[in-house]
Amino acid sequence: MTFHVLITDPLSEEGIQPLREAKNIHVVVDTELTPEQLEEKIVGFDALLVRSQTQVTRSLISKAKNLKIIGRAGVGVDNIDLEAATEHGIIVVNAPNGNTNSAAEHTMAMIMALSRNIPQAYLALKNHEWNRKKYVGVELKDKTLGVIGLGRIGSEVAYRAKGQRMNVIAYDPFLTKEKAEKMGIGCGTFEEVIQQADFITVHTPLMKETRHLINADAFAKMKDGVYIVNCARGGIIDEDALYDAIVSGKVAGAALDVFEEEPFHEHRLLELPQVVATPHLGASTVEAQEIVAIDVSRDVIRYLNGEPVKNPVNLPSLPKDVLATIEPYFHLAEKLGAFLIDLVKEVAEEIHIYYSGELYDVEVSPLTRNTVKGILKRHLGSHVNDVNALYLAERRDITVRESKTSSNKGFTNLITVEIKTKSQTRRVSGTLLNGLGPRIVKVDDYSVDVTPKGHMVFIQHIDMPGVIGRMGSILAKHDINIATMQVDRSDVGGSAMMMLTIDRHLDDAALEELKKLQEINDVVAIDL
Ligand SMILES: NC(=O)c1ccc[n+]([C@@H]2O[C@H](COP(=O)([O-])OP(=O)(O)OC[C@H]3O[C@@H](n4cnc5c(N)ncnc54)[C@H](O)[C@@H]3O)[C@@H](O)[C@H]2O)c1
Numbered sequence: 001m002t003f004h005v006l007i008t009d010p011l012s013e014e015g016i017q018p019l020r021e022a023k024n025i026h027v028v029v030d031t032e033l034t035p036e037q038l039e040e041k042i043v044g045f046d047a048l049l050v051r052s053q054t055q056v057t058r059s060l061i062s063k064a065k066n067l068k069i070i071g072r073a074g075v076g077v078d079n080i081d082l083e084a085a086t087e088h089g090i091i092v093v094n095a096p097n098g099n100t101n102s103a104a105e106h107t108m109a110m111i112m113a114l115s116r117n118i119p120q121a122y123l124a125l126k127n128h129e130w131n132r133k134k135y136v137g138v139e140l141k142d143k144t145l146g147v148i149g150l151g152r153i154g155s156e157v158a159y160r161a162k163g164q165r166m167n168v169i170a171y172d173p174f175l176t177k178e179k180a181e182k183m184g185i186g187c188g189t190f191e192e193v194i195q196q197a198d199f200i201t202v203h204t205p206l207m208k209e210t211r212h213l214i215n216a217d218a219f220a221k222m223k224d225g226v227y228i229v230n231c232a233r234g235g236i237i238d239e240d241a242l243y244d245a246i247v248s249g250k251v252a253g254a255a256l257d258v259f260e261e262e263p264f265h266e267h268r269l270l271e272l273p274q275v276v277a278t279p280h281l282g283a284s285t286v287e288a289q290e291i292v293a294i295d296v297s298r299d300v301i302r303y304l305n306g307e308p309v310k311n312p313v314n315l316p317s318l319p320k321d322v323l324a325t326i327e328p329y330f331h332l333a334e335k336l337g338a339f340l341i342d343l344v345k346e347v348a349e350e351i352h353i354y355y356s357g358e359l360y361d362v363e364v365s366p367l368t369r370n371t372v373k374g375i376l377k378r379h380l381g382s383h384v385n386d387v388n389a390l391y392l393a394e395r396r397d398i399t400v401r402e403s404k405t406s407s408n409k410g411f412t413n414l415i416t417v418e419i420k421t422k423s424q425t426r427r428v429s430g431t432l433l434n435g436l437g438p439r440i441v442k443v444d445d446y447s448v449d450v451t452p453k454g455h456m457v458f459i460q461h462i463d464m465p466g467v468i469g470r471m472g473s474i475l476a477k478h479d480i481n482i483a484t485m486q487v488d489r490s491d492v493g494g495s496a497m498m499m500l501t502i503d504r505h506l507d508d509a510a511l512e513e514l515k516k517l518q519e520i521n522d523v524v525a526i527d528l
């Protein structure tokens with residue numbers, strides 16, 4: 001099968017080599033599409049790769065019938081409608097580490113350009129104006145830099161600013177005193193940081209909570225003559241409020257790499273001589289562009305080939321060692337879900353998954369998603385995947401619970417899935433046998449040992465002589481060959497079960513005939 005990948009923003013040619021070299025991937029690069037043209041074109045593609053320019057809207061996603069993955073060559077995913085992607089079962093991956101250095105270096109370059117009026121003085125010189133008096137700057141040494149958002153880039157900026165002998169103080173909801181001390185910087189509340197800083201640089205994502213974080217109120221609390229830097233996202237700073245604060249003299253200058261609307265040809269902030277600006281160049285280095293394109297290309301290849309990705313945005317990412325522990329259980333988890341929903345033959349109202357043994361101590365949410373996927377696929381079809389399984393369950397008011405239990409019933413690992421429907425509660429347990437693969441080991445209270453694969457029949461009957469023979473004759477009459485068979489019972493003459501694996505699907509005629517046997521209480525055909 002060949003997967004089709006569309007690239008709509010300029011990506012490093014070296015960076016997309018892994019995609020070009022992949023045998024089952026066909027790459028199309030088209031960076032000139034209008035939104036309307038993209039909505040038409042997207043239908044035939046399995047993957048879409050973008051930087052920050054392409055707007056991946058809900059409308060585009062709804063047209064992307066074959067789309068499985070959106071790759072963002074960079075950090076910010078504010079140009080992608082994540083909610084719509086998740087609802088449609090499309091995974092979004094980004095490249096969070098590749099451009100950290102470049103963005104931090106660009107921020108420092110902007111701070112220095114701002115403090116020494118370099119762009120303005122250069123422009124004057126180009127216009128034959130030699131004016132030393134007009135472009136007197138300020139030193140950075142001993143000034144206080146306020147960093148709002150001390151993540152990857154904010155931290156790198158803080159370290160570099162210390163190299164300029166600045167005092168650094170930061171605000172980040174996750175910043176502890178201990179971490180700040182370790183980094184040799186101060187920390188404070190948002191208000192404390194903006195009140196004390198001579199330069200303020202923002203490095204948060206753009207989200208509901210950070211939109212216009214730096215607004216008229218915030219400017220009012222700042223020192224007179226403060227300098228403002230934004231190399232994160234337009235919209236974190238309220239541009240109208242910034243304009244007013246510069247005109248009033250409250251703000252001495254601003255360095256901006258990002259804007260509320262991009263791209264643009266004219267901007268009133270750029271008419272102010274105190275503003276220096278670049279057109280979203282923070283990540284635009286040869287090195288960063290190559291790394292982010294490689295990272296995202298590799299994740300696209302992994303995903304299209306059914307392997308776990310490294311940098312999912314709408315799924316939690318897991319450390320390598322955890323992934324290595326749980327990956328072998330993905331298949332078992334999905335099959336247990338599928339087996340059990342076939343068994344209950346009703347819509348699930350509650351799903352409870354118990355993990356024990358070696359799964360007791362690890363993050364198991366991907367297994368939970370796989371189990372729920374196995375269950376929901378039976379009712380909702382193949383568009384259910386690990387990205388949207390939990391979302392779809394929630395939308396249908398299906399409660400999904402996950403428990404760790406130390407009772408492993410003698411197995412080195414055990415997953416038990418329990419489903420409650422309107423009329424019943426049923427359970428199935430499975431394990432991964434060293435070297436032998438997945439096994440179902442318990443159905444309700446009965447012990448079994450069966451590979452969760454192919455066609456099966458689960459029969460509940462009364463324990464009495466002759467049932468097995470009569471059942472066998474009916475299957476033989478319908479030309480259905482039994483591959484394996486197991487029986488278990490609660491007590492002699494009590495309730496019992498048979499678990500068969502057969503060579504083809506148990507058709508309705510055979511099923512109905514089996515049900516007519518007096519000793520048989522229930523027959524279920526299961527196809528995994
Ligand atoms: N200009 C560019 O070309 C360019 C390049 C790369 C990244 N970026 C942007 O830079 C920003 C930072 O990227 P990163 O890789 O450092 O991200 P990150 O996720 O590592 O760091 C973001 C930090 O912001 C903090 N934060 C969230 N809400 C906050 C709030 N209300 N107040 C204070 N802190 C808050 C988070 O706790 C986190 O530590 C993003 O907006 C990203 O899109 C821009």
Ligand SMILES: O=C(O)CC[C@@H](O)C(=O)O
Binds near residue numbers: 283284
């Ligand atoms: O694509 C770009 O160059 C911008 C990248 C940057 O804004 C990011 O968030 O990673």
